[in-house]
Amino acid sequence: MFSVVLIAIAVGLGVWWYPRAPARIVWQGYAEADYVKVGPTQQGLLTAVNVVRGSEVEIGAPLFVQDETADRAARDQAARQxxxxxxxxxxxxxxxxxxxxxxxxxxxxxxxxxxxxxxxxxxxxxxxxxxxxxxxxxxxxxxxxxxxxxxxxxxxxxxxxxxxxxxxxxxxxxxxxxxxxxxxxxxxMAEWRLSQRRVCSPVRGRVADVLARPGETMAAGAPVVSLLPPGNIFVRFFVPEAYLARIHRGDAVRLNCDRCRAGISARVSFVSPQAEYTPPVIYSEESRAKLVYMIEARPQPEDALLFNPGQPVTVAPAAEVRQP
The missing domain is CATH 1.10.287.470 (Helix hairpin bin)
Structure with missing residues (x-):
């Protein structure tokens, strides 16, 4: 019986002394996007909106139309003069x-x-x-x-x-x-002003939101349609100060989300120069209540389509990074 106890203690000590695999480094983040908000160049009455929220548009696709009665008359007058x-x-x-x-x-x-x-x-x-x-x-x-x-x-x-x-x-x-x-x-000039009454999409992407409806008088620059190009989706994550010196702009990282394919890569595009507290939407027991630095990474446009703004994403370094 005593020998059995000794064997158990020896096995326990061996397991305790055996080199453990380093903990996997994972940072918490979420998908974010830079929206392209398209509005008129001059004030006018909105007469038609040609897109709906969630639809896909190509470059040059019609978005909305303003009343062009006055501009058409001004164009005709300028032509006669x-x-x-x-x-x-x-x-x-x-x-x-x-x-x-x-x-x-x-x-x-x-x-x-x-x-x-x-x-x-x-x-x-x-x-x-x-x-x-x-x-x-x-x-x-x-x-x-x-x-x-x-x-x-x-x-x-x-x-x-x-x-x-x-x-x-x-x-x-x-x-x-x-x-x-x-x-x-x-x-x-009159022809240009007339052409601005029919606004087309400057980019290819998805209609994230329609911010106005026909019948509203829009001020110059007021957004009517919000567009989300695939290349404008990025991932924002937070890294503890101990890892900051190991991350640089241009470094590769791996992204993972629910029901995403494995091996999605991205490049670090921004490293915040200021520290901040862990945002309340980031749940990590290891980094809770610690100062972190915000990092942004942008995937390839074809991979960016897999993410939706606000979606939780885990980020891991592509190269081996040891625990500090």
Whole structure:
């Protein structure tokens, strides 16, 4: 009997002295998300919401519509003002009427014919004066007629050039071109404001919440739809101060949750520089009432879909970390 007791004591001592496996390091946390809250760029009446909570949307999918009556009228007004400015510029840059140009060309042709006739008369008078057939006064008159006809040709050429030239002065044309550019910019602004009344999704993700309904007047920037892209889901967990020096931004960790597949990995994206008390939602007997540091880790987008914001998650280091 005594030997049995000795054997039992020896076995107990052996078990007690046998090296124990180190306790598994597990940190408590939960899933969190950065939501994309989409709102209008300008105040207006909400007339339609095209999505429901929980639906999946792609980039460019319509989300909601505001009343666009005033913006449509402003766009039409800007378009008409632009057309008016362009017409005024075309009028300043255009030449005279076709009938005025035809008349100027006809006057020039008549003046040139007169020059030819007076030139012939002058040449004849110069040849006849040697024989005394014409007087000096007649020769002087032929010369005056030729000079007058030549001057009239120059005047008719100037009149034709004026008829063919733009009606406005260069300064007037330059100013009108600036007016056209200003009207074009006003039209582009009106079209942009009109396009903002129909808001589309800037990201791909799930509709987390619809925050307004048709009939409400929304202020500029007020959120109407809250979106949750897969890449915006992350895990927030808390690590005791003793492990803080072993965790760095970019380190790999393993995530585990109820009914999740094994081997989900994530990368540490943020390490809080300030200590805090263990949040009341984290239940851990080892870290209760101790100071901890908040850590954030982001899984791959395809793995992030496995988590829902607020879901409890356990986190373990991917590399071996010994108990301090």
């Amino acid at each position: 632009l057309q008016q400015a362009r017409d005024q510029l075309a009028n300043l840059e255009s030449a005279g009427k076709p009938t005025e140009i035809d008349q100027a060309e006809a006057n020039l042709a008549d003046a040139r014919a007169t020059v030819e006739r007076t030139k012939v008369d002058l040449d004849r008078a110069q040849s006849l004066i040697r024989d005394g057939a014409v007087t000096v006064q007649t020769l002087d008159q032929r010369r005056a007629d030729f000079r007058s006809a030549t001057a009239r040709v120059a005047a008719m050429e100037a009149a034709l050039a004026q008829a063919r030239a733009p009606m406005g002065r260069q300064g007037e044309i330059k100013a009108q071109r600036a007016a056209v550019e200003a009207a074009q910019a006003a039209l582009e």
